[in-house]
Amino acid sequence: MRSQFHHVIDIAPTIYEAAGIPEPKTVAGVKQTPIAGTSMAYTISDPDAEGRRMTQYFETGGHRAIYHNGWVAAAFQGVPWELTGSKGFDNTKWELYNIEEDFSEAVDLAQKHPEKLKELQAIFDQEAEKYDVYPLDDRFAERALNLERPSVTRGRTFFSYAAGTNRIPEGSAPPIYQRTHTITASIDVGDDGAQGVIVAEGGSAGGYTLYVKEGKLVYEYNFFGKERKKIVSAAKLPSGKVQVEMDYQQKPVTQANPAVGGTVTLSVNGKQVARGEVPHVVPSRFSATETLDIGADLGSTVSKGYTAPHAFSGKIEKVDIKLKGE
Numbered sequence: 001m002r003s004q005f006h007h008v009i010d011i012a013p014t015i016y017e018a019a020g021i022p023e024p025k026t027v028a029g030v031k032q033t034p035i036a037g038t039s040m041a042y043t044i045s046d047p048d049a050e051g052r053r054m055t056q057y058f059e060t061g062g063h064r065a066i067y068h069n070g071w072v073a074a075a076f077q078g079v080p081w082e083l084t085g086s087k088g089f090d091n092t093k094w095e096l097y098n099i100e101e102d103f104s105e106a107v108d109l110a111q112k113h114p115e116k117l118k119e120l121q122a123i124f125d126q127e128a129e130k131y132d133v134y135p136l137d138d139r140f141a142e143r144a145l146n147l148e149r150p151s152v153t154r155g156r157t158f159f160s161y162a163a164g165t166n167r168i169p170e171g172s173a174p175p176i177y178q179r180t181h182t183i184t185a186s187i188d189v190g191d192d193g194a195q196g197v198i199v200a201e202g203g204s205a206g207g208y209t210l211y212v213k214e215g216k217l218v219y220e221y222n223f224f225g226k227e228r229k230k231i232v233s234a235a236k237l238p239s240g241k242v243q244v245e246m247d248y249q250q251k252p253v254t255q256a257n258p259a260v261g262g263t264v265t266l267s268v269n270g271k272q273v274a275r276g277e278v279p280h281v282v283p284s285r286f287s288a289t290e291t292l293d294i295g296a297d298l299g300s301t302v303s304k305g306y307t308a309p310h311a312f313s314g315k316i317e318k319v320d321i322k323l324k325g326e
Contacts, residue, residue: 002043004051005067009037017041036131057127062089062138066124070100073110073120083140094121144288157323161199163316166293170285173201173292176208177284178253180262180324183210183246186317191239194314196306198244200293202286203300210246211297212237212312213305217266217273219246220303223259223280228304231264231276244268248278250325259283294319 016023017039024032038053058065062077075094078087096110096117110117128134137143152172153159159174174181185198193215200209206224210217215236221229237244250262261278290299295316296309 013037013039168292188315196312200297203290206286207302209302233273
């Protein structure tokens with residue numbers, strides 16, 4: 001057991017020090033932001049060593065806190081059942097705790113020690129500026145739907161992914177929701193065939209997956225876990241290098257049917273091999289935590305027909321996604 005104050009961001013520096021590996025300055029040619037954590041390795045041999053983590057800020061959804069030398073100042077922002085709009089930050093109430101004497105933060109000392117509170121608020125401001133916390137944003141739905149944040153996908157209609165690309169957050173994946181689009185994959189199934197996921201996005205709560213099962217090409221759409229639609233090719237994929245394509249044509253959305261889907265056509269080497277209807281599709285987002293994965297379905301699976309990761313056993317050269325229309 002160790003009683004020194006540390007934070008989850010201190011784990012990486014600890015592993016680097018224990019392994020005798022210097023912090024990387026670049027990765028794949030990309031300059032890295034310096035690691036902000038402090039190694040905990042010094043506590044391994046000396047349980048009573050003086051702590052080296054003196055300050056740590058916290059912020060999520062506008063909620064803020066700062067730890068500094070045994071004190072914590074915290075500000076609670078809004079309530080979890082208000083999902084839209086902003087409470088604002090003009091009349092925020094801050095609380096103050098001495099966790100050296102009150103580890104569970106039961107006694108608010110803000111009224112008793114106003115100068116200490118001001119000191120910690122100033123430190124929070126300093127740390128927030130240093131680590132790009134500002135501007136604060138306490139909205140929920142607006143942030144989740146990515147309506148105003150900088151976007152790597154907004155305005156783009158073509159995306160190309162290499163094999164092994166995974167864990168792309170949904171907000172950074174192609175916005176295919178209720179939109180005509182095609183997914184084209186260049187793969188090699190080898191001489192003995194191949195199985196597994198070519199591309200998948202989402203999970204058990206909703207999403208789509210394009211995969212090979214028993215040699216056949218399958219497109220499956222999961223509508224909120226309530227409705228699952230599969231379109232399966234009649235024949236098995238040929239051996240060797242193959243180009244497979246899923247073409248989705250969106251039907252007009254109406255007020256009476258806001259989640260209306262469209263028509264899916266599967267093709268292999270330019271020849272149609274299957275066609276079917278997806279009655280309903282998710283209008284805006286599959287989940288809060290699932291991702292887009294190439295060559296696997298990580299996290300919870302879109303389909304009940306396989307278990308994660310169900311990696312593709314052949315080779316994937318690339319997967320292209322092209323958006324059409326609005």
